[in-house]
Amino acid sequence: MVNATKGLFISCDIPMAQFIFKLNASLPDSQKFIICELDSTHLFVQPHASEMIRSAIAEFRDQNTYEKPP
Numbered sequence: 001m002v003n004a005t006k007g008l009f010i011s012c013d014i015p016m017a018q019f020i021f022k023l024n025a026s027l028p029d030s031q032k033f034i035i036c037e038l039d040s041t042h043l044f045v046q047p048h049a050s051e052m053i054r055s056a057i058a059e060f061r062d063q064n065t066y067e068k069p070p
Contacts, residue, residue: 007035008050010043016057017041023056 010020020043024034033049045053 005035005044006047007044008047010045010053012041012043014040017043019057019060020045020053023053 010017012020017040021034021037024032027033033046033052034043035046036044038044
């Protein structure tokens with residue numbers, strides 16, 4: 001019998017994968033979204049988490065972007 005799970009494949013660099021792991025670990029068990037870590041740069045996550053991951057990454061990038069003063 002084959003078991004299939006619908007999900008989202010994420011390919012990223014190691015620091016971004018660690019950021020996603022930290023995001024997943026900060027959630028309660030009922031809301032965790034990582035299905036499987038394929039290797040250090042590839043993750044398989046639940047599809048409903050895509051927008052949450054994108055917004056968390058955008059917020060993280062905004063906080064860590066340098067803008068030259070006028």
